Amino acid sequence: MIRVGILGAAGIAPQAVIVPARRRDDLAVTAVASRNATTAARYASTHAIPTSYGSYDELLRSSEIDVVYVALPPSEHLRWSLVALAHGKHVLCEKPVTMDAVEAVELADAAEASGLHVIEAFHDHYHPLTGHLADVGRSGVLGRLTSIATSFTADNPYFPGSIRHVPALGGGALMDLGCYPVHWVRAFTGAEPFVESATYVAGFEGADESIEARLSVGDVTVALSASMAAGVPFAAPFRVEGERGSVEVDNLVLPHRGHRVTTVIDGISRTRTIGGRETYDYQLDAVADAVANNRTQATEGADFVANMTVIDAIYTAAGVPRPAPASSRTGPA
Incomplete structure (x- = not known):
């Protein structure tokens, strides 16, 4: 039995780990920690x-713990992932895995040195839909690719204390939501995009409430955006245009909640869905495979360093102020 401990009494943990773990016989959530003992005890009681x-x-x-699920604000990810590795624990870390690419390199190097696994929690990547989309791209049916358009928007309005809007904690539309489209573009193309330009709208705390970027992957142009402004609809589309046609997915982030894949090839349209379990079940498959078989998973080291590198480049192009380096932000673990 793979024993999982949760760092943080987080709202995402039931959906991401606690409930899907109950559907398994090889992995169980056995502990939770909070900085407040009463909070931790209450959370443990609520979620058994x-x-x-x-x-x-x-x-x-x-x-009694084999894997640590780090469900803390991004500003705490590096610090506590490093402590987990030092104590011999594998890590499943919420996205974005760190505050920037410098931290990501440090974490990847520490994981490699320890012989342990650090997996960034891009749960959607492990769903069969991601593989299907990649197959369409590789098959050549679209002809020469010309453009990609993708975004992630969700209504996450500002309120005092909301970590999603505090830059020092890793808040911002790109960090919270846009990291997914960045990952989708990289996974689909199998290449690292170049950031051409970017613009943003600042929220109350100075973090990007919305952001738009223009990227390129060779001759393929990429339009990428994210927004957490009040009232924006939930949407996570991904569309690819080629000389012969197009493919579009209307919900790439949570396909188990409903999605459509629409291809138009030489004027002939076809719509389908790709069957599967919840994305979080596949993510725990990856965790179990990493721990039991010591196999490197798709969202480990080199992948999360590359993703953070693109995020950094978008922020630089947009002129978004970034938080202080980790050394001055958290102090020693």
Whole structure:
């Protein structure tokens, strides 16, 4: 049995780990930690988790944990992932894996040195839909590719204390949402895009409330955007144009909640869906495979370094102010 401990009494954890773990017989959530013992105990009781801890260090020192799910703000990801590795734990870390590419390199190097796995939680990547889309691209049926358009928008309005809007905690539309389209473009093309230009609209705390970028992958132009402004609809489309036709997915991030794949080849349109379980079930498959078989997964080291590199380049092109380096932000772990 692979034993998982959760860092942070996070709202995403039931959907991402706790509930899908109950559908398995090889992996179980056995502990949760919060900086507040009462909060941790209440969370554990609510979600039927056997053990709770009033500090992250206590959980990480436990010999009864194999994998740590880091469900903290991005500003805390590097710090506590490194501590987890130092205590011999594998890591499933929420996206974005770190605050910038410099931190991502440090984390990837630490994982390699430890012989342990750090997996960035791009759960959607492990769903069969991602593989199907890549197959369409590789098959050549679209002809020479010319453009990609993709975005992720969700209504995450500002309120005081909202970590999604605080730059120092890793807030911003690109960090919270746009990291997905960046990953989709990279996964589909199998190449690293060049950032041509970017613009943003700042929110109340100075983080990007919305952002738009123009990228290129060889001769393929890419329009990428993200927004968490109040009232924007939930949408996660991905569209590719080629000389012979197009393919479009209307919900690439949560396909298990409903999606359509529409291809138009030489004027003939076809719409289908790709069957499968929840994306989070496939993500736990990847975690189990990494731990049990020591196999490197698709969203480990080199992949998350490359993704953060593109995010950094978009922010630079847009002129978005970035937080201070980790050394001055968190101090020693």
